[in-house]
Amino acid sequence: MTVRVRLAPSPTGFIHIGNLRTALYNFFLARKEKGTVILRFEDTDQTRYVPGAIEAFCRSLQALNLIPDEGIWIDDAGKLIEHGSYSPYLQSKRKDKHRAYADQLLEKGLAYPCFCTEARLEEMRQAQHSAGLPTRYDRHCRAISKEDGAELMKKHPYVLRLALPETGEISFTDSIRGKISFQWKEMDDQVIIKSDGMATYHLAATCDDHDMEITHVIRGEEWLSSTPKHLFIYQSFGWTPPQYAHVPLLLNADRSKLSKRQNDVSTESYLEKGYLPQALMNFLALLGWNPSGTQEIYTFDELAKAFDLSKVNKSGAVANFEKLDWLNTHYLNLLSDEEFLAYAEPPLLPIVTDIEMRHRLIACLKGRISKKADILTVAQDFLETDEIIDPTIIPWKKQEPKDVVERLRATVELFHLMKPEDWASSAALEAKVKQMIQDHEWGNGDTLWPLRVALSGKQKSPPPFDLLFVLGEEESVRRIKRAIASLGH
RNA sequence: GGCUCCAUCGUCUAAUGGUUAGGACAGCGGCUUUUCAAGCCGUUAAUAGGGGUUCAAUUCCCCUUGGAGCUACCA
Helix, strand or coil: CCCEEEECCCCCCCCEHHHHHHHHHHHHHHHHCCCEEEECECCCCHHHCCCCHHHHHHHHHHHCCCCCCEEEEECCCCCEEEECCCCCCEHHHHHHHHHHHHHHHHHHCCEEEECCCHHHHHHHHHHHHHCCCCCCCCCHHHHCCHHHHHHHHHHCCCEEEECCCCCCEEEEEECCCEEEEEEHHHCCCCEEECCCCCECHHHHHHHHHHHCCCCEEEEEHHHHHHHHHHHHHHHHHCCCCCEEEEECCEECCCCCECCCCCCCCEHHHHHHCCCCHHHHHHHHHCCCCCCCCCCCCCCHHHHHHHCCHHHCCCCCEECCHHHHHHHHHHHHHHCCHHHHHHHHHHHHCCCCCCHHHHHHHHHHHCCCCCCHHHHHHHHHHHHCCCCCCCHHHCCCCCCCHHHHHHHHHHHHHHHHHCCHHHHCCHHHHHHHHHHHHHHHCCCHHHHHHHHHHHHHCCCCCCCHHHHHHHHHHHHHHHHHHHHHHHCCC
16 A cells, blocks of 8 residues: 655645644655655635635745645646645535535434534533533533434534544554553544534544545644544544554743744745755754664755654654754855855845955855855955954054054055956965965964954954955955054054 | 643753663864864763662653643634
């Protein structure tokens, strides 16, 4: 039997990074087992539907190079398309199928109509709560006979509820957690058809998973407690349930469920901030699972090949975003010059209008940034300078000001003798300046420190050769003369 | 409150009966004899507590404690 897994997001906006990790695990399993990934959108809650969310979701998956094999997708023109033989893949369009299944349950006496009002339910829950009892539907309408129920359904609004067993135990084996058991008497008679006629998640996802022949349901831990209801539906129809795997949650630093209040949770915003897809995926994949051993950097293929559901951790993982920064730095350093240019150039376009200078600057940025926000900050380290330099920071250690001025002037002299090709790289500039130091029998420190401070105006800055390379001769000379002036010469 | 799940350095994790409890991020220290960054090297730091089982428990069982999820006509 070939593996079929599904991604079943709700089109309510962005891709939560926790969902992205779950999606990743689904892809890993499918790719490892040469199976199929299905993308199905769960939009049964029409009130939460966000227009454009489906398209955005597909685009984000595309940006991450996670391309499903079947289901809803987006074409080059941005239009939604569907492929695969289990259409439709938009859950709301399966409304009639869900209703038919619900009617079968009704017929078998495994579901019943409920006419309770919102107000009564609220009141009931209040009473249960204040009595210290668990809040659960009191099965008020379960006592209505099938015939009476059918009559009432013709005249009154209703929902359909599952008629769960009242005694006994249900257990199943989770691929990650092993055997899990629940007592039926603890379970709630879940609503499966809402008063608007639409199925709830529990019925819709379960029936769709069966209809689409899903073999492995890999989803978040928040679904663990409702799995018995899903199993009940499989049992009611005599279907074989899929293998379940409930992945642990991603956590905030305080160990609560990862939330927007405390963290950025949207995949899109990480991408916008300049986290590379490979860094984000490497980071997320290893939050809750790892292939054993000491390796930290993995390609998608390596992860997929090593993936093993039974080795996914059971406990929630605090997302340590400092590690993501580290990973991103690593992947950024791996980029080719062309790729890095494409990455770093956009934010600099309005800041550095001289193309040549901008490209020189970007060449020097590599290795100094871990995300997009760093680009402008680090660029400022190269470009920004105070017009008046504190003269006390220019000399190296206890160097005499006159020696400082001598070295600075010699450097400007050196520039007059240099050819354009000497300015072609930091390395070429370094060779020239170091030759000068050697010729005068000066020290690196007493020459390069003042030169660097003169160029940057700051105690801490990039190296002098990078500064010269980026700034070019004219601006370099201007800045050096400014330093000489502030030393009183 | 009830149900379910979970528990190794601050964080992510490795080690499924026998290890000096390993790696990574962060931290700290050093090197790179110009600073910063990067890089390299080194280093601090953990089996929640209590009972068992066993010749031997991070590992198996129980209890306690702590944490999380669920507890909707949301997914």
